[in-house]
Amino acid sequence: MNESRIKVIAIESAADMDRAWAIRRRVFIEEQHVPEEIEMDADDSHAFHALAILDGVAIGCGRMLEHGASEVKIGRMAVLREFRKKGVGAQILRFLIDSARTRGSRKAILHAQLTAEGFYLREGFRAVGGVFDEAGIAHRLMERDL
Numbered sequence: 001m002n003e004s005r006i007k008v009i010a011i012e013s014a015a016d017m018d019r020a021w022a023i024r025r026r027v028f029i030e031e032q033h034v035p036e037e038i039e040m041d042a043d044d045s046h047a048f049h050a051l052a053i054l055d056g057v058a059i060g061c062g063r064m065l066e067h068g069a070s071e072v073k074i075g076r077m078a079v080l081r082e083f084r085k086k087g088v089g090a091q092i093l094r095f096l097i098d099s100a101r102t103r104g105s106r107k108a109i110l111h112a113q114l115t116a117e118g119f120y121l122r123e124g125f126r127a128v129g130g131v132f133d134e135a136g137i138a139h140r141l142m143e144r145d146l
């Protein structure tokens with residue numbers, strides 16, 4: 001798969017938000033067994049959402065929340081299983097980071113699932129502190145200056 005065929009967009013329509021929710025449902029609720037009431041939280045309504053599209057098909061997503069004055073919190077990063085390890089996640093993350101910089105944010109934080117720590121380390125994040133449980137999955141706080 002050629003990375004240049006993947007387009008990452010900011011979600012601006014209800015239809016695109018539905019496509020992101022469909023990805024999150026498959027990845028978090030069906031694959032990782034996160035309870036639906038935890039996965040679908042109130043933060044979606046005021047978050048900035050990104051969608052990765054390959055040949056018209058939505059294959060990945062992520063979101064970003066304002067977190068303090070000049071900080072953002074990245075979350076809900078998900079790529080459909082069959083499209084992983086091809087750089088799609090990195091493209092979504094870089095899109096969110098570029099958007100945060102454009103908005104004047106100076107720092108990004110996230111709660112990384114331990115299995116995804118290597119992915120975020122490669123993208124310049126560092127681990128902070130110990131491991132904690134969130135939705136039954138082991139996580140660690142990570143951060144990166146922008």
Ligand SMILES: CC(C)(COP(=O)(O)OP(=O)(O)OC[C@H]1O[C@@H](n2cnc3c(N)ncnc32)[C@H](O)[C@@H]1OP(=O)(O)O)[C@@H](O)C(=O)NCCC(=O)NCCS
Nearest residue numbers: 077078079084085086087088089090111112113116118119
């Ligand atoms: C975490 C997640 C979003 C990453 O998305 P992705 O598209 O697989 O990410 P990338 O392809 O950019 O990078 C992932 C890995 O593939 C490797 N990779 C990237 N391009 C590659 C290529 N062309 N060939 C082989 N490996 C490649 C990267 O080096 C990276 O290695 P790692 O496994 O050691 O971290 C995805 O795995 C996912 O949806 N996981 C389930 C949900 C989840 O855990 N979300 C994170 C919550 S914190």
